[in-house]
Amino acid sequence: MLNAMIVEPQDNVVVAIEPIAKGDTVTYTCNGEEKTLTAMEDITIYHKLAACDIPKGEPICKYGEHIGLAACDIKTGQHVHCHNLENHRENLEDKV
């Protein structure tokens, strides 16, 4: 059963669309292909979890865009939220 979704294929987080418990298999489709990972902690519905390992300081991507930086090393399946996401205001005028 699908219990998560990825917004854009290049994102490194997925969104839980069902409540997910630690140890659950997380299933989502990306480019029509079913992918799985294991949740490392309980994930509240609609919260995010890491789709891959994200080293400290690397951008966290959702909607195909940077939403912040990893405040610490984040492992696949870990909850991604305010506690491990560092705010980062980018100069976006260069991106147009």
Add this chain to the structure above:
Amino acid sequence: MNFYGYKRPDGRVGVRNKVLILPASICASDTARVVARQVTGAVTFNNQLGCSQVGADQQFTMDVMAGYAANPNVYGTVVISLGCENCQMDLVVKAIRERTNKPLKQVIIQDAGGTLKAVEMAVRYAKEMVSEASLVQKEEFPMSELIIGTECGGSDPTSGLAANPLIGRLSDLIVAEGGTSILSETTEFIGAEHILARRAATPEIRDRIFEIVRRYEKALQLVGEEVREGNPSPGNMAGGLSCLEEKSLGCIHKGGHTPVNAVYDYAKQVQARQGLVIMDTPGNDPSSVAAMVAGGAQVIVFSTGRGTPTGNPLAPVIKITGNRITYANMSDNLDMDASPVIYGPQSLEELADELLKLVQEVANGRQTKAEALGYTEMAIARVCNFV
């Protein structure tokens, strides 16, 4: 596609037929409330401002007042002022007259001789106006007459995944019908402004998009504050939004996929048949919705994740959520469930056709949940303390 609305003498078309009791300042707000309560068909709002304001704030207040009187959902307006406030009656009347030639009456409490005399005069004016308004017959108009204001409030991650993309698709359909869709909430462009800027119709509009975002961030920094202090809100974060960029990237989906054809300052009058436009408003819902209604929006389409009862005194507010738990929990307040965007079975396109039909029905007179429950809260934006 057509709808049935009320033709106004200034050429615009309303979807409701109200008489507005307009308090020019906080000192006239209680009087306006008493008058509106006495007259069936009259509406008012609690104006907390109108005096002791710096120029920029007074301009916001004047534009909301003039825009409210000019909103085509209003048949006519009775302005009530105290008499000594900064928003003087002649200034308010001039600002209204610059936007519309609709019926307008004035009551100044200090000149009338106090509360009872002012209330009597205003009630008589309002009663007469409601009677005239009741004679206006609805006529059929194309959807291109509609200006739709889009807003998101109490957002959670489903707003960006379901409800806002659905509103964006609605916006595309309204634009295709030849109408106007307003994307608002400048604080929630922060981190996503480059995506909107890429869709600007001209280089000048692109520069204006960056300018309103920069101006907003700087205005807060000037007083030693930071937009991220209160945004995302505790409810946004409990829902799963981690930061402002994530909220913004979800928010701007409401603007759909068409070019951005104009950027309006807060509460300025929006042209009809202009496609997608941006208005520079705060993320605070009642003051952002108020600005779009002042701009001439006849209908507001509002997405929420956490759920909200919010409405508006003049415009029907259609509320949709992409959160199936919220929809089940607060269905008394919500007009549409957008969660099938995530879970199926309907497609985004099918749901957008349904939402467009709902907008048409609401324009024709169908009550929204907020109207049925009597929600009319609103606010006016401000940049500074009282002086």
